[in-house]
Amino acid sequence: xxxxxxxxxxxSTARMGLGKAGEKEAERFLKKKGYRIVERNYRTxxxxxxxxxxxGDTLVFVEVKTRLSHSFGTPQDSxxxxxxxxxxxxxxxxxxxxxxxxxxxxxxxVVGITVHKDGLKIEHIPHAFEVEE
Numbered sequence: 102x103x104x105x106x107x108x109x110x111x112x113s114t115a116r117m118g119l120g121k122a123g124e125k126e127a128e129r130f131l132k133k134k135g136y137r138i139v140e141r142n143y144r145t146x147x148x149x150x151x152x153x154x155x156x157g158d159t160l161v162f163v164e165v166k167t168r169l170s171h172s173f174g175t176p177q178d179s180x181x182x183x184x185x186x187x188x189x190x191x192x193x194x195x196x197x198x199x200x201x202x203x204x205x206x207x208x209x210x211v212v213g214i215t216v217h218k219d220g221l222k223i224e225h226i227p228h229a230f231e232v233e234e
Contacts, residue, residue, distance in 0.1 A: 119216075123167025124151050127212040130223050136161065145194045148187030153195060160205040162192045164229075167214040176213035177226060185209070185230045207232075 128138055131154055139160075140153040152163035164184070166176035173179075188209060196203050211229035215222045 119167050119169070120165075123214045124165045126167075126214055126221060126223065127163065127165040128152060130212065130225065131163065134225075140195075143191065143195055145191045147194065148191035150188060150191050150195065155205075156208070158205055159208050160196075160202050161208045161210050161227075162188060162195070163210045163212055164188055165212045165214065167216065169216050175224070176215060177211045177224065177229070180211050180229065189232050 124141070128141070131152065132138065134156075136154040136156050138152060138154050141151070143150045143153055150162050151165040152161075154161045154163060164180055166179050168176045168179075192207065192209070196207075208228055209230050209232075211226045213224040213226070215224075
C-alpha cells in the first residue's frame with residue numbers, strides 16, 4: 102500500500118494533480134478486473150468522460166472522483182444530476198464519433214477513491230446511473 106501512496110504523492114504526481122493520479126489508479130483497478138481501456142479523458146464542449154472502457158461487450162463510461170477525506174461526503178457523492186447529464190451527453194458524442202461501438206450495451210460506472218494515511222480506499226459502483234429517456 103505504501104507504494105501506491107508514494108505514486109500518488111510523488112513530485113511528478115503533484116504536478117499532475119490528485120484527480121489525474123486518481124484516474125491512473127482507477128485505470129489500474131479496472132484493468133485488474135478485466136476491463137479493456139479504450140480511451141482516457143475524452144472531452145467535448147458538453148462534458149468530459151474520465152475513462153471509456155469495455156467490460157466484455159459492454160461499453161462503460163467511467164467517472165472517477167478522488168478525495169483526501171470525506172469532509173464533504175464520499176467522492177462518489179459529488180457525481181450529481183448535472184454531472185451525470187454532462188457525462189451522458191459526452192457519451193452520446195463519443196458513440197457518434199465511434200460508430201463501430203453503437204451496437205454495444207452501455208453502462209455508466211463511478212469509481213470513488215479516498216486517500217488515507219495508510220492507503221487508498223477504492224469503491225467501484227457499476228450501473229451508478231442510467232440514461233433517463
